[in-house]
Structures are given as C-alpha cells and as structure tokens.
Amino acid sequence: MKMRLALAIASILILVVHGFIFYKQFFHKWETYQASYFDQARTLAKTDQEKDALSGRSAKIEQIIVTQFGNERVDRCTTCHIGSDDPRFKDAPHPYKAHPYSAELGDKQGADGKWERRHKFSDMGCTVCHDGQGRGLEEFYAHGEDEFWNDPMIGYVTQENWKYKDKLKGKEFMQANCAQCHTDKEFKSTPLVNKGRELFIQKNCYGCHRIEGISNGTLGPDLSEVGKKWKLDYIYESIVDPRANSKTSFMPKFNLSDDEVKALAIFLKSRRGFNYAETNLDRYRMTLNKGQVTPPAPVTDKSPVPAANDPVARGEQLINERACVACHKIGDKDGGIAPDLSFEGLIKEDKWVAAHFKDPRALVPDSIMPTFGFSDADYQAMTAYLVSQKKTPSLNNPQEIYTNLCLRCHGDKGDGHGTIATYLDPYPRDFTNAGFMNSKTDDRLMNSIKNGVPGTSMPAWGKVLNDDQVKGVLTYINQNFTKEARTEIKKRDVPEKNPVADTPESVAAGESIYLQRCTGCHGRKADGKGPNSLDILPRPRNLLNAGFINKAEDRRLFESILYGVQGTAMPPWIDYGLSKDDVGNVINYLRSLNKNKKDLVAMCH
Amino acid sequence: MVHSMKKNNFLTTLKEMPMSIWNSVFRNNLPHTDLGRSKTSFTNFFLHIHPVKVHKHTLKPWFTMGLGLISLFLFIILTVTGVLLMFYYVPSTTQAYDRMLDLRGSVAFGVFLRNMHRWAAHGMVAAVFLHMCRVFFTGSYKKPREFNWVIGVFLFLLTLFSSFTGYLLPWDQLAFWAITVGTAIAGYAPVVGEQMRFLLLGDTTVGQEALLRFYVLHIAVLPIVMFLLVAVHFWRIRKDGGLSRPEDADVVETPEVTAPASVPAPAMAMAAASGSSGIVVLEKKHYGIQGLVRGPFTKVGNVPENTVFSYPNLLLAELFVFVLTVAGVIIVSAYFNAPLEEPVNVMHPPNPAKAPWYFLGLQEQVSYSAFWGGVGVPAIEVLILLLVPYFDRGVKGVGKWFAKERLLANTLFMVFVVVNIILIIIGTFFRGQNWEFVSPF
Incomplete structure (x- = not known):
C-alpha cells in the first residue's frame, strides 16, 4: 500500500513537470510578437488588398532560406521582426520596426514615393549583413549573446564577457x-x-x-x-x-x-x-598563385614625395615611409621593439645589411624581423642609407655608454630585461647572474662586447668604442650589476682543437649521444626549443645558429659541454659520464649540422 | 431456425468481440488468485522475463537500490529519445551543428529531447558504475554469478563507449576536442595504438569520416550489442537463481522449513532433470518451468514460502523505480540545458581541452604518464575487474553490504573506486590552462 501511494505521488510529480515543459514549449515570445503585429497591421490596413493579404496569415515560424551566399543559410529573424519589410511600421518600436530604406544602400525611391530595396531580404536574408544566429528563435541565441556564438549581431550586440x-x-x-x-x-x-x-x-x-x-x-x-x-x-x-x-x-x-x-x-x-x-x-x-611571393608595395606607389635620385636620400625616404621605426630606433625615433639602427654604418657592413634585408634569419636565426618583398633597388637604397649612419656618438663615461648603447636590450638594472628584450632571441645576457659572469674571463667578456656575438643581436661595439671604453663599460657592469668580486677562474683541461677526427662515424656517434642527452633542452631539431626550454633562463642555445656555432672555437664548445655553463641550466656532462671522446663526437655532430651554412659566417662581422 | 441461430450467433460474436480481442491480447484477466498471478507473469511476453515468484530479500530497496533497473530504464529513455533525435540529425560536418541549432531553435521539444538524451547518458554512466559497485560490495559476483559479472563489466565498457561516441555528434568545439583528446589516449597503446586510432577515426584527425563512424557505432552497432548483452545479463540473473541474498535470508524468516528442506533438494533437482516425476510436483505447486533451474538456489521444495508473487510485488517496485528515473531525467532536463559550444574550429583548441568527465580520470593519469595512465593502468584495471570473480573464490559474505568476511576485497575495491573518483574530480575541477593545477574556489 505504501508503495502504491509513493508511486502515485511520483506519477503526479512527473505530470506536473510535464505540464511545465509543455507550457514552455508552446508559449513562445515570437507568437506574442506576431499576434501583436497582426493586430496592429489590421488597424493599419486600409485597402482591401492589404486586408486580404493579412487574412491569409497566421502565427508561424517565418524563415528565409538563402542559398547563394556560401553554405545554405536559414534566417528565421523575420519570425520576430515580422514587420521588417513593412513600410507602415517604419516608426514602430523593435521588434516590429521596419528596416529603414537608405539611398546609401542603393535603395531607390520611385515616382510614387515607394521605395524599392537594393538588397532584397528574400534574396539576402538578414545574417549575411548583420551576423547573429539565423536559426535561433530566442533573442539570447538569435542575436548571438550566447558566448559560444562567434558572430553576434555585428556592431549592435556584444557578449557579456567581452573585454572591449x-x-x-x-x-x-x-x-x-x-x-x-x-x-x-x-x-x-x-x-x-x-x-x-x-x-x-x-x-x-x-x-x-x-x-x-x-x-x-x-x-x-x-x-x-x-x-x-x-x-x-x-x-x-x-x-x-x-x-x-x-x-x-x-x-x-x-x-x-x-x-x-x-x-x-x-x-x-x-x-x-x-x-x-x-x-x-x-x-x-x-x-x-599560392607559392608565388607577390609582395604588396602600395605604399611606394602612393608616396607623396617624388623618388629622390640619390640612393641615400631615397633610402631615408623609403625607411620613413615603410615605418621601420615602428619597431626600430633611428636617432630619436624609437619603436621600442627592434634593435637600434642609429650606428648601423659603424657596426655593420653594407654586405651584411643587404643580406640581412633579404633574409634576416639567415644571419640571426631567431630574429622576428619579417622578410619584406621589396625590390632590389629599394633594398640597395635602404642599405645605402643605413650604412651612412656613421656618426660616432660622443660618450664620455661608462655610464653614458651603458645608457646609450646597452640599456635598450640589457635593461637599466642590467638583468637583461631591457625594453626590447622580449623581442630578441637569444635573450640579452643577465649581468646580475654572478655565477655566469664570474665564470668567464675578462678577455671573453671583452671579446663579446668588442666583436659582438655572431648570430645574435649583439653588435660589435669595438667599432664604436675604443679598448679603454670597452674595459670601462665592463667594469661598470661588474660594479653595478654583477656586484660580486671577480674570482679566480679554474683552469680546466680542455683541448684547443677537437681531438676526435671529423668522420661520418664520429658524427653518427655524436648524434646518438645528442639524442640521448641533449634533446630535453636543446630539442630534437637542435633548435634550442626542447620541451624543457620554456622553463629555463637563459634559454638553451639554438645549435642550428650557424653564425654562432661556426664562430665558436672547439675549446669553448668543449668547455661548455664538459664542464657546463655556470649560472645556466647547462650541467657539467663530465659528471654524467661523458668522456672527452664523447664530447668530441657531439661537437663533430653539431658542426655537421651547420656545415653547409659556412658562407654565412664570413658575413657575420 | 438455422438461420436465426446463425444470426443470433453472429450477434453474440459481435457482442463478445471486444472481450475476445482483449482476451486474445491478454491471455488472462487481472488476477485475483495465486494461479492467476503466476499465469500473468508467465503468459505475458513483457512480464515473462520475471520469475513467477521472487524472494522477499530481492525486493528490499536498500539492497539493490534499484541501480540495475535505473540503468535499464535510462537505456530505454536513451533509445526512445535517441530515435526521435535521429529524425533531425545528419552526421555531416557541414550540417550537424546547424541541426543542433535547429533543435534548439525551432524543433518542438528539441531542446528537451537533447537535454534528456544528454543527461540520461551521463546518468547511465554513473548508474552502471554504481550498480557495479553495489554488486561488488554485496559480493554478488560470486559463484554461480561469475560470468554475469563479466558481462556486466563489458556492459559498463560499452556504456562508456556509447556515451563517448555520442559526445562527438553535436560537432561543436566541446565535442571535437573531447574526442581528439579521447582518441589520442587510444593512440598511446603500444603497437596497435595508432592503427586503432585510425580505425576509429577513419583518418589521421577527427573529421567527416570520424563523425560518420561514431554515428554508426552510436546509433546501431553499440546499442544492438548492448541490447543483446543486456538480454543475456537478465536471462542469467534468473538462471543463476535470482539476485544474490545472504545464506541466512531464509533461515531467519522461516526457520521451521529450512531444516527438512535441505535433504530433498538434490533429489528434487535430479528428479526435475530426469523428467516426469518432477513435473507432477510443479503442476501441483504452480512453479512452472522454475523447477528446471539447477544449483543450490532451486526453490522447489527448498525455499517454501519466503517468496512473493512477482505480480504485483516486483512489478510495482519496478514501476516505482521507472517513475523515479523518468522524473529525475525530466526534472534535470527542464532546468539544465545540454551544452552547445562554438562550431568546430580545428585551429583553436580550447585550453585545456578536456575529455568527457568520465574519461577525465584517464586524462589526469595521462598527464602523469601517457602510456601507463592512458593504456597500461586502465587495461590492467579492466583485466582485474573481469577476473575478480575468478580470483575471489570464497563463498562467505554473499548478499550482504560490506560483509565482514569480505573486508579485504571490499577495501581494495573501495580504494579503486575512491582513487578513480578523486582523479575525475581533480581532472574536472582542479585542472586549468595547460593542465596546471588550479583551485576552483
């Protein structure tokens, strides 16, 4: 008996819920709109024709099926906006309001004052212009307020979580x-x-x-x-x-x-x-045409100034027009993204600049500079202008030098977080990393400043500064950023030249060691983008950077691999069982990766 | 005279027609006698799946909690709503999503149908899992029900797979990426992983071929296989002597009959097996074919009056569970809409891309180890589940929740359940961008 009572109660519960669901299903907002529209239309109908047209109509889902624009579209917007093409409703409130006529849209007004639409709703539908979700019948979905709809009614409806x-x-x-x-x-x-x-x-x-x-x-x-x-x-x-x-x-x-x-x-x-x-x-x-690079050059065509004959002047003109300083710095114009070109004539040769224009990543492999498809003549002019930037800056003390030449990349705190640092790869050196700084000899650091670091954005400042100035900057860096006294650097037993002969067997042995030990950080492709690389600063070296690798001496590679690089994630592999022969093999492998790019090295400084 | 008699006959025939139609459909009237009650169960196609009489213990609500029935009813709800949805759905990458919008926008009860189907599907995964837990914790997989447990485990896997294949069909971002993640997990299997994934997707990525395959699996292959297995599952329940119950279930309630009854039982079974002499007894006691059931649970002469007639007792209980299940599904469906995210954008995975909730435990494991989490551990778990009744041969503690005799087995299973639930909770609520640990609070 108890069971029967429970059963009865549960059944009644189901019945009630059903009632609710049926109610929700059969009483739509759009029906109310349509009913109201028909009421209003009946009072507005004057001619018999208008009345007849109305009498045949009843509440139903209206839809326009558009097939000529992309995939088939089904626009049910007119279910609510039922008066959208009814000129009598031009001043009615939404959703009854008629779509305005507009000469701008190509609508034409005839002699009798009647307008004719250029974009007929029956041909076009609504969403082709307005966006929104044509299939929806509830405002929330139809207008695209639903956060999962990519195209809300453009210009009219925004979604709740939109930031802008x-x-x-x-x-x-x-x-x-x-x-x-x-x-x-x-x-x-x-x-x-x-x-x-x-x-x-x-x-x-x-x-x-x-x-x-x-x-x-x-x-x-x-x-x-x-x-x-x-x-x-x-x-x-x-x-x-x-x-x-x-x-x-x-x-x-x-x-x-x-x-x-x-x-x-x-x-x-x-x-x-x-x-x-x-x-x-x-x-x-x-x-x-896909494969074909057809560079757009409308800016040149539109140039308000006639092309100058002198290549340097023409180059200046082009560089200004092409908004190079949207990223780069030249003189007092600074885009805050890419390196300073103010001393380009001093630190780079025209050969380098021209080659870099054509393919920036051939010289600086991880550069973000795009390859613009300008004409050769344009490149020549731009190169000519850049290498004409030869004015030696007057820099009186190490602090001025640092501020003017180093700070933009290495930052005012010397921690490598300069304003443009995020856009550089490799990231600028962090001078506050005493572990690294004090593991390198003065000579090595001086050399980096004087001759630059090939394959990176670090230029050879030796062409702007004399030896004393370089030494001064290094001392300045040491005192202000590294802050730790220089320590004696351990003499290590490292061969000057790779003792292992460069044979295919050695390369193969090196590769297998590389694949076992190095890919976690340096990546399978040796591009420095291994799975762990994102968590490491300084980032692992891109070992496909031919400019860098080919310029680095055997001794340096040997030391870095065998004894690690202090202050970085590179461990001393001698502690993990690599012998000198192993390292020699790895070096041969790395060199083999960069072998066919040798001609570029000549270009780097 | 002959003529009038004929006419008279014809009139009588006409008069009796409704009753004869009724009687031809329903072989007997609403029963008032025990004979009638057994006949009702016996002669009705839909009811004959029931035994004529069931044990009182079987009807105790807290013993089964109706979980198996709930699973069945959800399966039926899914079949009905699924068939209705099939009238609107097209398994095409260009049309599927639009059809979803139509269901939401202009199909009568479209949203409601989708909601019912979606929530019933989720509910069924949960109900089947809980049913499995019930069977384990009451030790009901033990002899002679070992193989029914195995079938049950397969049904659980099929339920998961059905739900998973259905997940893709709306062809929205949620569907696409959940299936991308889910099938990627399948790809971690050694040797056959990639081929298996290819077979499932019909392509190297989730696309039109995958949609079609998932559709066919979802609406034809899996339901048919499940239907067959469910039938076998039910048939075996009866052949294995009904639901499990504790040994003392009869002793306590009818102590006076148990003692003498233990002697004739084997003899009875022998008689039943050899033929004629058994039938005499059967007719007399109206037990029908029940007498042929083998094993120690045979009721004839053994368990005299601790049973009640299935009609109406069992039927009413089933009806009650049915009504509750339907009520639950429609109430949830009335208030919560099934999600429909953006149309598929293959270039834009959501971060994180999550599998359906019941696979989030797997995904969480995969985040520790692709092979072990995605393939190794689940395979071992399934294998152990399948073999449980053959490992655990003890006969004690059957038919009781958390029996003391089964402390070890129950504890182990509880750990398995809790660990998996915790993994699912972590995967669902505590994993954010890049699968990093986030707090939902």
Whole structure:
C-alpha cells in the first residue's frame, strides 16, 4: 500500500513537470510578437488588398532560406521582426520596426514615393549583413549573446564577457560584412575596411601575416580566415594586447590610435577565407598563385614625395615611409621593439645589411624581423642609407655608454630585461647572474662586447668604442650589476682543437649521444626549443645558429659541454659520464649540422 | 431456425468481440488468485522475463537500490529519445551543428529531447558504475554469478563507449576536442595504438569520416550489442537463481522449513532433470518451468514460502523505480540545458581541452604518464575487474553490504573506486590552462 501511494505521488510529480515543459514549449515570445503585429497591421490596413493579404496569415515560424551566399543559410529573424519589410511600421518600436530604406544602400525611391530595396531580404536574408544566429528563435541565441556564438549581431550586440565591448558597438562595424561581397579596394561605402587594408600594409602587418590574395608573411598566424574563426572582441584584443591570448606571442604592441585599431579589426573581421563575390575560378587561380611571393608595395606607389635620385636620400625616404621605426630606433625615433639602427654604418657592413634585408634569419636565426618583398633597388637604397649612419656618438663615461648603447636590450638594472628584450632571441645576457659572469674571463667578456656575438643581436661595439671604453663599460657592469668580486677562474683541461677526427662515424656517434642527452633542452631539431626550454633562463642555445656555432672555437664548445655553463641550466656532462671522446663526437655532430651554412659566417662581422 | 441461430450467433460474436480481442491480447484477466498471478507473469511476453515468484530479500530497496533497473530504464529513455533525435540529425560536418541549432531553435521539444538524451547518458554512466559497485560490495559476483559479472563489466565498457561516441555528434568545439583528446589516449597503446586510432577515426584527425563512424557505432552497432548483452545479463540473473541474498535470508524468516528442506533438494533437482516425476510436483505447486533451474538456489521444495508473487510485488517496485528515473531525467532536463559550444574550429583548441568527465580520470593519469595512465593502468584495471570473480573464490559474505568476511576485497575495491573518483574530480575541477593545477574556489 505504501508503495502504491509513493508511486502515485511520483506519477503526479512527473505530470506536473510535464505540464511545465509543455507550457514552455508552446508559449513562445515570437507568437506574442506576431499576434501583436497582426493586430496592429489590421488597424493599419486600409485597402482591401492589404486586408486580404493579412487574412491569409497566421502565427508561424517565418524563415528565409538563402542559398547563394556560401553554405545554405536559414534566417528565421523575420519570425520576430515580422514587420521588417513593412513600410507602415517604419516608426514602430523593435521588434516590429521596419528596416529603414537608405539611398546609401542603393535603395531607390520611385515616382510614387515607394521605395524599392537594393538588397532584397528574400534574396539576402538578414545574417549575411548583420551576423547573429539565423536559426535561433530566442533573442539570447538569435542575436548571438550566447558566448559560444562567434558572430553576434555585428556592431549592435556584444557578449557579456567581452573585454572591449564599449569599443565594439556602432553600425560602422557592419562594413566588415559589406566587404564580403563588395571586395573592391576603393569601394566607397566601406571606408573602414579600406583604411584597415591600408594600415595592414602601412604598419607592416603583412610582413608577418599571410592573408590570401594580399600577403605571404609566415612569422605570424595566417589571417585569411580570421574573421570567420574569431570574435570581434578577440581580434580587437589581439591587436591591442597580443600576449593576452597567447603568452608565447612575440607580436609587438604597436602604437595605434583607437580609430586605427577599429579599422584594422573591421578589416580583419571581413577576412573570412572566402568572399561571395569570388567565383570558383577566381579561387582556383588564387591557389595556383599560392607559392608565388607577390609582395604588396602600395605604399611606394602612393608616396607623396617624388623618388629622390640619390640612393641615400631615397633610402631615408623609403625607411620613413615603410615605418621601420615602428619597431626600430633611428636617432630619436624609437619603436621600442627592434634593435637600434642609429650606428648601423659603424657596426655593420653594407654586405651584411643587404643580406640581412633579404633574409634576416639567415644571419640571426631567431630574429622576428619579417622578410619584406621589396625590390632590389629599394633594398640597395635602404642599405645605402643605413650604412651612412656613421656618426660616432660622443660618450664620455661608462655610464653614458651603458645608457646609450646597452640599456635598450640589457635593461637599466642590467638583468637583461631591457625594453626590447622580449623581442630578441637569444635573450640579452643577465649581468646580475654572478655565477655566469664570474665564470668567464675578462678577455671573453671583452671579446663579446668588442666583436659582438655572431648570430645574435649583439653588435660589435669595438667599432664604436675604443679598448679603454670597452674595459670601462665592463667594469661598470661588474660594479653595478654583477656586484660580486671577480674570482679566480679554474683552469680546466680542455683541448684547443677537437681531438676526435671529423668522420661520418664520429658524427653518427655524436648524434646518438645528442639524442640521448641533449634533446630535453636543446630539442630534437637542435633548435634550442626542447620541451624543457620554456622553463629555463637563459634559454638553451639554438645549435642550428650557424653564425654562432661556426664562430665558436672547439675549446669553448668543449668547455661548455664538459664542464657546463655556470649560472645556466647547462650541467657539467663530465659528471654524467661523458668522456672527452664523447664530447668530441657531439661537437663533430653539431658542426655537421651547420656545415653547409659556412658562407654565412664570413658575413657575420 | 438455422438461420436465426446463425444470426443470433453472429450477434453474440459481435457482442463478445471486444472481450475476445482483449482476451486474445491478454491471455488472462487481472488476477485475483495465486494461479492467476503466476499465469500473468508467465503468459505475458513483457512480464515473462520475471520469475513467477521472487524472494522477499530481492525486493528490499536498500539492497539493490534499484541501480540495475535505473540503468535499464535510462537505456530505454536513451533509445526512445535517441530515435526521435535521429529524425533531425545528419552526421555531416557541414550540417550537424546547424541541426543542433535547429533543435534548439525551432524543433518542438528539441531542446528537451537533447537535454534528456544528454543527461540520461551521463546518468547511465554513473548508474552502471554504481550498480557495479553495489554488486561488488554485496559480493554478488560470486559463484554461480561469475560470468554475469563479466558481462556486466563489458556492459559498463560499452556504456562508456556509447556515451563517448555520442559526445562527438553535436560537432561543436566541446565535442571535437573531447574526442581528439579521447582518441589520442587510444593512440598511446603500444603497437596497435595508432592503427586503432585510425580505425576509429577513419583518418589521421577527427573529421567527416570520424563523425560518420561514431554515428554508426552510436546509433546501431553499440546499442544492438548492448541490447543483446543486456538480454543475456537478465536471462542469467534468473538462471543463476535470482539476485544474490545472504545464506541466512531464509533461515531467519522461516526457520521451521529450512531444516527438512535441505535433504530433498538434490533429489528434487535430479528428479526435475530426469523428467516426469518432477513435473507432477510443479503442476501441483504452480512453479512452472522454475523447477528446471539447477544449483543450490532451486526453490522447489527448498525455499517454501519466503517468496512473493512477482505480480504485483516486483512489478510495482519496478514501476516505482521507472517513475523515479523518468522524473529525475525530466526534472534535470527542464532546468539544465545540454551544452552547445562554438562550431568546430580545428585551429583553436580550447585550453585545456578536456575529455568527457568520465574519461577525465584517464586524462589526469595521462598527464602523469601517457602510456601507463592512458593504456597500461586502465587495461590492467579492466583485466582485474573481469577476473575478480575468478580470483575471489570464497563463498562467505554473499548478499550482504560490506560483509565482514569480505573486508579485504571490499577495501581494495573501495580504494579503486575512491582513487578513480578523486582523479575525475581533480581532472574536472582542479585542472586549468595547460593542465596546471588550479583551485576552483
């Protein structure tokens, strides 16, 4: 009996819940809207024709199925916005309000005062211009307020968790969608897309990013489909704060005004990997061209100043136009991202500068400098200008020298965290690391300052400073940053030359030792990016850096491997059972990795 | 006269027609006698899976907690809602997500159907697992029920796999990355790992082929296999003498019958096996085919009146569990919506990308060691689960929760359960970006 009672109660419970669910299912907001629309329309209907049209209609889900724009779209927006194409409702409140007519959109007013739309809703649907979720019938989903919908109604609706929601409203954002069909670069109704496209070139974004049909950069992510894959907020944030979403990003924070960011964001939102104006043939042609580097150079064409004849003047002109100082420092203009070029004529030869322009990573393997596809003549002019920067700075004491030449990379505290340090790889040396500093001889440190460190951003300051000045800076560094008295450096038994002959067997033996012992930090590819590398500072050396490895003497490599590098994560391998022969094999292996790049070494200083 | 009689007959026939239809469908009326009650169970296709009489102990709610039944009813709910969902779903990477939006946007009861299916699926994983725990902690896997336990373990794995294959179908970010992670775990298996993964995905990455394969597995292959195994599972429950119960279950309640009954039992079984003489007894006592059941649990002549008729006692209990299960599922479905995240973006894994919750323990283990966590340890665990009844041959402590005689086994199993639950909790709540430890508070 008890059981029967419980059963009855449980059954009633189910019944109640069912009632609730049925209620939720059958009483929709949109039905209320439609009922109200029909009421209003009936009172507004004047002619018999209008009345007849209404009498046949009842509440139902309205939908527009659009097939000509990309994948099939189903837009049910008109279920609530049922008066959107009814001119009698032009002043009604939302959702009954009629879509305004606009000459700007191409709508035409006939002689009888009636407007005709250029973009017919029955052909286009709604979401093709407005975004939002056409299939949804609840405001929250239909308008894209749901955080899992990438395209809320553009310019109108932002999502709760958007960081920059204040900046992302305004119907001008819809230009991103106009550009889906109106791909003409000069199309006058999409000024912000056009401006964004120009900025993409002007601010050198194209150097790193690829956008199909526009650029071929490979350093940063491909942005051809960025508008399809990301929310407006994410795009905006990635421009304003590149490391907000990807901690390892080395994209600089560019100095852009709000309007510029907006234009760029709108331009990027318009990149959806395809546009409706393209034919399949266009797309096929694009894929055929893919391998071909066709550098955009609209900035040169648009140059307001006529090209100067003198290569140095022309070079200066180009360097200014191409916003090199958006990253680099030249004189008092400082982009705060890339090395100082003010003394380029003193510290680099024209051969090096020209080669570096063509392929920065051939000389500094981990450089983030993009390869710009300028013409040879342009490169020559730019090189000529840079090597003309020969004015020796007047630097009176070590402190001035440090402040002017070293501080930008090594930082005011000497800890290697200078303003541009994040963009340099290898990272600038930390002078406060006494373990390292005091394990190296004065000669070695002097040598690094005087002759630079090949394959890195450290230039040969010996060409700007005399020996006394170099010594002075070193003392300054030692007193102010390292702060520990120099200690006697242990003499170690290290051969000057690698005693193991460079044979294929030795290389193979070296490789197998390398794979066993070194890959954790230096990586399987020996590029210094092993799985542990991210947790280590200073970072493991990139052993494919030919400039560095080929310039390093056997003795130095031997010592670093056998006895470790103090103050870094490199352990003394002699303690872990490596013999001198083993080390010799490893060195032969490392040298073999860099062998075919020997001609570059001549270039490094 | 002949004519009128015919007419009369025809009228009578017409008059009796509803009753004859009724009687042809339901072989007997609502029973009022014990004979009727046994016949009701016996002659009804849907009820004949029950024994005519069940032991009182079987009906004690706290002994089984109805977990096996809950699992079954969830399976039925899943089948029904799943079939309904199939009317709307297309296993295509370009359409699946749109179909989800349609379900949410414009299909009548679409959201509700999806919710029911989703939550019932999660519930079934939990219920089957708890059912397994119940069987273990009451020692019910022991002789003669060893093989039913093995079938049960397979059913548990199938439940996991069904839920896992269903996880991909919405084709949203959650689905895509959970399956990417889940199948990557399968790829860690030695030698066959990569091939297994390829076989499952039909490709090197999760894509259209994987969606189609998961769909077919989810809606056809796995349900059919499960249906068969469930049938065998139930059949064996009866053939193994019903649910387990403690040895003293009968002694306590009918002490006067037990003593003499112990003698004729083997003789009875022999008689039943050899034929005619057994049948006489059966007819007299209305036990039906029950008399052919072998083993020490045979009721005839052995366990006289500690049983009750399945109809209505067992049926009512089952109905009660059914109603509760349905109520639970629809209440949860009314208040919590099944998640639907962004459409798949293969270039953008969420950080962290997490497998479905019941695999998060595995994923947590994988974060310690890919092979041991993802393949080695789970394989050993499953193997041990399968072999448990053949390791543990003791006959003491059957049919009692946490019997003292089974302290060691229960403790070991409890450790297994608790460790896995803790791993799942850590994986679910305490793992953030890059699988780093975070506090949810």
